[in-house]
Amino acid sequence: MIEFTLWDIVRNLLLAARWTVLLSAVAFAGGTIVGLLILFLRISKRRWMRQFAEYYIGLFQGTPLLMQLFLLFFGLPLLGFRIEPWTAAVLGLTLCASAFLAEIWRGGVQAVPLGQWDAGSSLGLHYLKQLRLIILPQAFAITRAPTVGFLVQLIKSTALTSIIGFEELVRTSNAINNATFEPFTVYGFVALIYFALCFPLTRYAKVLELRALKH
Amino acid sequence: MGYALDFGWLNDAVSLIASGAAMTIFLIAVSAIAGIVLSILGAAARRSRHAVLRRGIAGYVELIRNTPFLVQLFFIFFGLPSLGIRLDPVVAAILAMTLNMTAYTTEIVGAGLDAVPKGQREAALALGLRPRVVFIKIVLPQALKVIYPALTSQIVIMMLESAVVSQIAVRELTYEADMLQARTFRAFETYLIVTLVYLAMSIGLRRLLIAGGNRMLAGGVS
Numbered sequence: 498m499i500e501f502t503l504w505d506i507v508r509n510l511l512l513a514a515r516w517t518v519l520l521s522a523v524a525f526a527g528g529t530i531v532g533l534l535i536l537f538l539r540i541s542k543r544r545w546m547r548q549f550a551e552y553y554i555g556l557f558q559g560t561p562l563l564m565q566l567f568l569l570f571f572g573l574p575l576l577g578f579r580i581e582p583w584t585a586a587v588l589g590l591t592l593c594a595s596a597f598l599a600e601i602w603r604g605g606v607q608a609v610p611l612g613q614w615d616a617g618s619s620l621g622l623h624y625l626k627q628l629r630l631i632i633l634p635q636a637f638a639i640t641r642a643p644t645v646g647f648l649v650q651l652i653k654s655t656a657l658t659s660i661i662g663f664e665e666l667v668r669t670s671n672a673i674n675n676a677t678f679e680p681f682t683v684y685g686f687v688a689l690i691y692f693a694l695c696f697p698l699t700r701y702a703k704v705l706e707l708r709a710l711k712h
Numbered sequence: 713m714g715y716a717l718d719f720g721w722l723n724d725a726v727s728l729i730a731s732g733a734a735m736t737i738f739l740i741a742v743s744a745i746a747g748i749v750l751s752i753l754g755a756a757a758r759r760s761r762h763a764v765l766r767r768g769i770a771g772y773v774e775l776i777r778n779t780p781f782l783v784q785l786f787f788i789f790f791g792l793p794s795l796g797i798r799l800d801p802v803v804a805a806i807l808a809m810t811l812n813m814t815a816y817t818t819e820i821v822g823a824g825l826d827a828v829p830k831g832q833r834e835a836a837l838a839l840g841l842r843p844r845v846v847f848i849k850i851v852l853p854q855a856l857k858v859i860y861p862a863l864t865s866q867i868v869i870m871m872l873e874s875a876v877v878s879q880i881a882v883r884e885l886t887y888e889a890d891m892l893q894a895r896t897f898r899a900f901e902t903y904l905i906v907t908l909v910y911l912a913m914s915i916g917l918r919r920l921l922i923a924g925g926n927r928m929l930a931g932g933v934s
Contacts, residue, residue: 565907
């Protein structure tokens with residue numbers, strides 16, 4: 498049997514945490530892009546587009562992320578895609594993040610006074626330019642705190658990808674636990690690593706929130 | 713593609729899915745009630761005169777909110793036995809869900825308590841009511857009214873998150889889905905059906921809570 502020192506455990510966990518960070522970053526970037534598309538649909542003037550976005554958001558917010566991951570992991574191969582845990586994890590978290598981010602930003606867009614749209618059109622800007630130059634910058638400024646807050650939620654959600662077999666922090670910790678039989682230490686350290694990742698962001702979100710209240 | 717969806721297995725699976733769903737509902741019912749009661753105590757303690765109590769609650773809230781539920785669950789179920797605390801999976805699941813939920817709802821209830829104007833408390837105290845009565849009869853009902861929608865959302869979120877307790881072999885909805893797909897080899901169809909069940913449950917739970925809240929809170933809780 499291989500002996501694991503405490504340092505071996507910590508080192509392996511930290512190495513695995515890189516995948517948690519990478520997955521969070523990729524899913525957040527992907528979620529931002531897809532989320533913007535959903536946001537455009539959600540605030541569109543056409544009813545069916547709004548309706549579609551509403552159902553999309555409702556679907557992802559009304560079902561467990563674990564089920565979404567399972568459906569992608571088992572469903573995409575049926576459509577003929579070769580799929581690995583990494584692909585399913587990125588895709589699942591991206592789609593889920595897009596729904597949550599679109600909903601957060603929609604709140605921001607609605608909080609911008611209607612007069613801002615009118616002012617934009619009186620300057621001769623067309624719809625997309627009004628959005629890009631006037632509405633969205635204000636909407637993002639208002640929603641900075643909940644967006645960072647969601648990033649924390651996303652980082653925690655990556656833990657679920659261990660269940661579909663993606664080798665991130667939790668899956669690695671399960672393997673280490675099976676080898677060392679020291680669940681208290683192993684999961685304690687895993688919790689600490691997540692805490693170290695999330696706590697600064699939570700603090701930052703709090704600062705942004707207080708700053709927004711002052712204005 | 714030569715793959716055709718097959719739902720022929722569904723007839724025999726209905727009772728399994730139903731019993732899994734019942735377990736999920738049981739878990740969320742117990743942990744929601746326990747969580748709300750504890751978070752009222754937590755929020756009150758967070759505003760108490762004792763600094764140790766305030767710090768303790770604040771630390772607990774931050775620790776839970778900044779770590780994944782799955783890790784908390786594993787820590788409780790796999791980690792605690794090495795301290796001599798061995799828990800049944802269902803008990804571990806309820807404990808983890810309650811601890812997780814309380815951290816979030818403590819903040820929500822706290823925000824509600826802060827939203828009640830100070831004058832309400834002062835007026836009640838001036839009428840000669842004891843502080844405990846003032847809290848229970850005057851401040852708390854008004855706070856609950858403000859935070860009810862947020863509490864509803866948190867309960868639904870926790871219900872969806874409870875899917876991961878299947879990982880410690882609690883026989884709830886996701887666990888039954890795992891077992892079914894292993895038997896039928898129809899993983900996609902199984903998870904599709906179960907996802908729809910979850911969707912229906914989250915919509916239903918939200919409606920139920922909102923309807924219940926309207927009946928209960930319209931005239932104030934007394």
